Amino acid sequence: MKHHYQAIRKLSEKICAPLQKEDYVVQPVPDVSPPKWHLAHTTWFWEEFVLSQHVKNYKRFHPRYAFLFNSYYDSVGERVLRLHRGNMSRPTVDEVWAYRAHVDEQMMAFLPSASETVIRLVELGLNHEQQHQELLYTDIKYILGHNPLFPPYLEDFKETLFIEQDHSYIHIPQGSYSIGHDTTCFSFDNEHARHDIQLPSFAIRKSLVTNGEYIEFIKDNGYKNPLLWYSDGWAWVNEFKIDSPLYWYPKEGNWYRYALSGFEKVNEAEPVTHISFYEAAAFAEWKGMRLPTEFEWEVASDQFQWGQRWEHTNSAYLPYPGYRKPAGAVGEYNGKFMINQMVLRGASVATPPEHSRKTYRNFFHPPLRWQFNGIRLCQK
Incomplete structure (x- = not known):
């Protein structure tokens, strides 16, 4: 599970690797979230549902991040409205990366002792992060695709992998x-x-x-x-x-x-x-x-x-x-x-x-x- 966790977490970071820092904070429309928010929200999931619930005396990385990066879990607590995610110039991109590193370190220490019930929750969390990886691609495309310069994300990115010939x-x-x-x-x-x-x-x-x-x-x-x-x-x-x-x-x-x-x-x-x-x-x-x-x-x-x-x-x-x-x-x-x-x-x-x-x-x-x-x- 540790290797699976690390591989999925690293893929989120790889998706963001071609971006400039300025790209991380843009929110052109309410449905499109800034890449920085995705990176932080998927980290909040681990802190909120795993570490804070199952690690004794766990200390949150920042006392307000639960408010900033909760998406729609109303039973957990208050949250920033979706259309305001692009207003968060702080925390900085570097601080979000530090947040991810802190939570990943804590998760790596915890996972070997996790119960079967918690492992099932971790599996849900990994699939949750994979959903946000797809959203990262589509939100990044919307951000760059509405920039008047139409900057490429990756010049060799293939949006169609094969051409279908049989239309029967x-x-x-x-x-x-x-x-x-x-x-x-x-x-x-x-x-x-x-x-x-x-x-x-x-x-x-x-x-x-x-x-x-x-x-x-x-x-x-x-x-x-x-x-x-x-x-x-x-x-x-x-x-x-x-x-x-x-x-x-x-x-x-x-x-x-x-x-x-x-x-x-x-x-x-x-x-x-x-x-x-x-x-x-x-x-x-x-x-x-x-x-x-x-x-x-x-x-x-x-x-x-x-x-x-x-x-x-x-x-x-x-x-x-x-x-x-x-x-x-x-x-x-x-x-x-x-x-x-x-x-x-x-x-x-x-x-x-x-x-x-x-x-x-x-x-x-x-x-x-x-x-x-x-x-x-x-x-x-």
């Missing part, structure tokens, strides 16, 4: 299927309880929708046709003047985009990304198709490649039958967010190694699009 459909017969996690490996509480569902037959595409296909949607005035959109989506498009995916810019008759490797021409063969649920649903309607439910996605997922983009589904984020929220503050991790959000399945190019599985339920509000998400279609 997989046909799944009607029947009873088991949904949810059922092994002894780690899983989040929202992946339980495993249960059976009845599905009618359906056909799901082997490949993700490409940039080229999405350009055709734009050319056909997809963003201007109210018949394609949910009512809330149409209001969103008009209020915020949305006419293309996030990070796309028209230039000299072509589409360009900001990628983590820098400003580049859109590659039409790559899967489209950084689109909202509203856009995904409107595109599916334009195609005469639909989005899969999360259950259809899970049942069919062994028959197609996934992992480059989080994939929009037409399923609201709700508890499974038999779901039980864990006791205490850890119960705030997932359960209280099961309203007004939509499920995404799969993983993305920014998902850390060994942090993806077909039962994983990601979730976001319908307008949000700064994650590496994409579209897989089902036939109507």
